[in-house]
Amino acid sequence: DVILIDTAAEFTPEKYASKAMNTPFTGWNLKGEVRKTICGGRIVYEA
Numbered sequence: 001d002v003i004l005i006d007t008a009a010e011f012t013p014e015k016y017a018s019k020a021m022n023t024p025f026t027g028w029n030l031k032g033e034v035r036k037t038i039c040g041g042r043i044v045y046e047a
Contacts, residue, residue: 009033
C-alpha cells in the first residue's frame with residue numbers, strides 16, 4: 001500500500017470528514033496534501 005503526498009501543496013481546510021466542527025485547524029494555512037492512495041495494487045483515491 002502506498003500514499004503519495006504533495007509536500008509543497010498548501011491549503012486551508014474548509015471541509016472536514018468528521019461531523020465535529022470544533023478543530024484548532026480552522027483558518028490555518030496547512031502544508032501537505034494526499035494526491036493518491038494505492039491499496040492492494042488498486043488506486044482507491046486520487047485528487
